[in-house]
Amino acid sequence: MGGIPLILAVPTLLRLRDAVGPIIGANVGPSHMFWQRMDAAAVVRALGPAVHHVHLKDVEYRAEQPALAGVLDNRPFTTPAERAWTFRTVGHGHGAEFWAPFIDALTAVGYDDVVSIENEDPVQDAVEGVTDAARFIKPLLH
Template identity: 45%
Template sequence: MKLGVFSVLFGQKPFEEALDYIASKGLDAVELGTGGYPGNAHCNPDVLLADESKLKAFKKAVESRGLFISALSCHANPLHPQKAISKEHQEIILKTIELAEKLEVPVVNTFSGCPGDHEDAKYPNWPVAPWPPDFQEILDWQWSNKVIPYWTETGKFAAARNVKIGLELHGGFSVHTPATLLRLREAAGEVIGANLDPSHMWWQGIDPVQAVQVLGRAGAIHHFHAKDTTIDPINVNKHGLTDMQPYTAMLDRAWQFRTVGFGHDLKTWADILSALRLVGYDYVVSIEHEDGLMSIDEGFTKAVQNLQQVLIKEPLGEMWWV
């Protein structure tokens, strides 16, 4: 496995300065934001697709530092019921897929999106209860009319360019669990897989090791994020896991994101990485830092230090003892 970072963390730095900093920490890979919610501070598809010389210089800047690009990420809501928003997000995803082909990057990460509850809705509707039956009707309409048709077509567009789609399983979007990812993959094809982030499994009550097993056995893990979560044992009994308080209300929230090792111990992370190896995932573990208790530098540095202790780096050898 290789260690990388989602570089939007360093969007305040110039691109090459950020690369120098990442390389100085001994990392192997960078995941670059190309638009949508993460922004495109370091990687603007419009600029790079329009100028071959800039594209080559961009690629050289990464490779000259001993790094490679693990994924391009444009987390967005391409199914947003407001047409102006969905159109913009769909265009970002298509441009990112085209750029991934040009840069020979195998994965584009994004969200599945979440539609409204009817054709003229203004806001996304995320049904998560089977009763009253209205919610089931909304869910069936969303998947039949929006989720499956969109990702079937976009999946074909990506597959034709030898690019895989890594959907991040995230609350608030149609694909948010291993089961919903596999449902879409069955309908839209194997080009669809997960950008699996354990932090979003924990707050949904899902064991990431088991999520790895479920998705990995289906060959459905295209990329992996390293981010931790801590659940407050008192606040969770007040607000539940679907706590709607803002992330800034850290003292009162039921759960919050932490840097690797500060929500769960390294044995837990060793179990997750071992499960990844067991199911055949041998690609990049990409650090995502969203810890409100640590600075960017400290949170990132501690994540690197902790993961370097448990990352399985060398290729498998023969079982000499059997």
């Protein structure tokens, strides 16, 4: 099954599925929804069987920066302390209060496949980040 990164809005992907059929689906990545201020669990519930793949990556915000630079902050990812938001290791931006309902939403729509840990954390070592993410998310999986 193929996937489209869910930078498309839900209504757009659902129109595409209506035109093409269920062969097309979403690669759901909550990190992209975080910085767009979308509700990832609501997106999963709306997509249902259109969820074809899931990438787990987190986002950390710097509270004062979105008011100044917005969510489309184009400052370099190499200077994360100066950005409105930065990709982070799962659990380093949002805690179990986000991730548990997100995993529950996946289960509720019948998604029973891979959740891939995606690591673009500029602050933490890559191996340490993947290890931390796996340790964090494992107890939340069904």
